[in-house]
Amino acid sequence: MPHTETEQLLIGASMDDYPLTLTSIVERAERFHSDREVVSLRPSGTITRTALGACAGRARRLAGALAALGVREGDRVATLMWNQSEHLELYFAVPAMGAVIHTLNPRLFSDELAFIVDDAQDTVIVVDESLLEVFDAFRAGHDFAHVIVVTHTGDVPAGLLDYETLIADGEPMQWPALDERQAAAMCYTSGTTGRPKGVTYSHRALVLHSLVAALPDQLAVSARDTILPVVPMFHANAWGLPYAAALAGASLVLPGPRLDPHSVLGLLADERVTMTAGVPTVWMGMLAALDAEPDRWDLSTLDRLVVGGAAVPRSMLEGFDRHGLTVVQAWGMTETAPLGTVCRLPGSLDESEADEQYRYRTRQGVATPFFDIRARDDDGRLIAWDDAAMGELEVRGPWVAARYHRGKGTDSFTADGWFKTGDVVRIDGRGCIRICDRSKDLVKSGGEWISSVDLENHLMSHPAVAQAAVIAVPDDRWGERPLAVVALRAGAETTPDQLREHLGQEFAKWQLPDRIEFVTAIPCTATGKFKKTALRNQFTSA
Structure with a gap:
């Protein structure tokens, strides 16, 4: 008997409805990449070493301890921390237990931090000992159920909980089954116009972001990599690098708060880093240090520097090229989790003159897979991809925000579901964007x-x-x-x-x-x- 049209569709949909959750990435790190190293440079200058497997195992005990403190699915767990192994453990534990990790930027003013933790309704906060003064400046404005301290001296202020004691006493958690559309993480915009707005990322969004980030023509993360994210883990998921590294099995070098050029260059050389990532201002200082002492650091393993957050001037590309180092420019926003475009020189330009290659490399790149772009001029018309017309970039995709926390900023979204970035761009025939400015x-x-x-x-x-x-x-x-x-x-x-x-x-x-x-x-x-x-x-x- 012939099947109805509906039955035919159901027959076609015969694949396993496997949930895309960060739990799978955590378990993969624990099972397949357990020996991959995680190096942390502490505020004191000392270095500690652990591994992805140990971080994943400790994450289970941490999740058990947080559950014993009353943290439930959907609760916000704030972090006030640097790039360090304990932060990675929280990246693993909090989403995998069904709660939401909310990373706080310690460089913000105290009134901004007070506003953000109140707006997010954080229930628990984990603070690095070196940031207790920052925490004390805004803690009075919010009633946290528990405050947990990562201590390097062994001194925990009265009334606060010790991170290591919690892990030692915690019962390892068997990860619960989660819906891939559940909230996993939360970041706030920089608040350049008005108050910061919260962006809540789903498990599905961050898993897909990790898969695409690891692709060869994107950030090309592999098990052969040792990655040093200069971009902070409190800023837009550290550009997705912690999860991409755990997925692929890359080693991580976490620089803590010591981001001066000499400290970063020392880590890059000593740990034989293959990939690093950060904003242009960091690399400007690093380039000046390299120019001053070109033979001081052995960076022969460093394959690529991913640079985003602002347009990269040609002078920076040329400067690092002089030292045999390749800058790969990328573009994204808090609202895009954050990877949106990556500028990889296309094969058709491999034999081109240097000027033509630099003209391309100073652009912000081509949209990643599953990331759609378009731009509108002042009259609301879609611009041609002729590299002449300018318009505000609009984007959509599985890791692009559909709304802000608590429904704020509705004017940033179009009626048909695209996010208006505020960046004014030109787009060439290859689909490669050049950011001309922020609209303001x-x-x-x-x-x-x-x-x-x-x-x-x-x-x-x-x-x-x-x-x-x-x-x-x-x-x-x-x-x-x-x-x-x-x-x-x-x-x-x-x-x-x-x-x-x-x-x-x-x-x-x-x-x-x-x-x-x-x-x-x-x-x-x-x-x-x-x-x-x-x-x-x-x-x-x-």
Whole structure:
């Protein structure tokens, strides 16, 4: 007897409905990659060593201890910690037990942290001993059921719980069956406009993100890698590297709070790191140290530096190329878990001239698999992928936020379900994006758009310039004009006219900044990006 159409569909859907949960990644690390090393540089400068299998085993005891304290499915467990092995154990334990790990940025102001923990409704917090002063500055604003301390000295303040004692006494948990759409982790946006907003990631989102991140033409994470994430574990899931490493069986080197160039370079060399990742401001300092002492560190194993968080200037690419080190640029946001695009030089450009290769490598890349992109101009029309039209980037995909925590920021989402990033881009025929600016940072002068990012990148190619940021300032005649804020390299000298002459090689006269201000250093946000709000406050009315 012939089957009905519905029966035919059911017959076709004959695969196992296997849940995509982080539990599978934790169990894989425990079973197949147990000997892969996890190295932690402590605040004191000492190094401790453990392994993925030991972290996964301790995670079971930690989960049992948290359950005994009353943590239940869906509860928020906050962390105030650095990149360290205990943080990795929490990355494993909290989602696998069905709770939600909420990573806090210790570099934020205390009032922001107080707002965030209250908005997230955190029930328990785990604090590294070195951050107790940060915790004390905001703890009065929120009633935590329990405060747990990771101590390096053995001293635990009265009334707080000791992390190691909890693990020693905890009953190992047999992981519960979870729904892949359950919440697993939570991060807050940087709050550049208004209060920070919470993004809650599902197990399914983070599993798919991990699988794609590990692909060869994406971040290419494998069991042969030793990864040093300079990007903090409290920032956008450390770009997914802890879970991708556990999935693939890569070793991890966790640098704690010691992110100065010499400490990072020392770890890269001593631990034979193959891959590292962080924001451009970190690598600018590292490049300066390498230029000053090119033979001090053996970085022969370092295959790639993944750089994201801000556009990478050509001067940085060229600088690391001089040392035989390859920068791979990527783009993403807290709302995208965060990987969205990766810039890998296509095979068709392998034999091209260096200039053409650099023009491509300074772009932010092609969308990862399962990540859709489009862009709209000021009139709401979709732009052509001709590398000329500009528009605000919109994205969607299985690890892209569909809403913010508590339904905030609804204007960031389109009626048909795309997230509006706020980044203004051009897209070429290959689908490779170039971020021209944040929508609020574009300079509109006499009705024409000027990209602050392009100006900044060319300023930073000048040999005297260490950092450069461009902002829009009001102008009676043109509406807005660009103003450049520049920090010079140590011992270097230049003048505004010389910098304008340098810019004039690439830009029309009307695009050049009318004012160039010199500062000792450009202020950065808690995530290492240039803090343009501070520059606007300082220079707009000056």
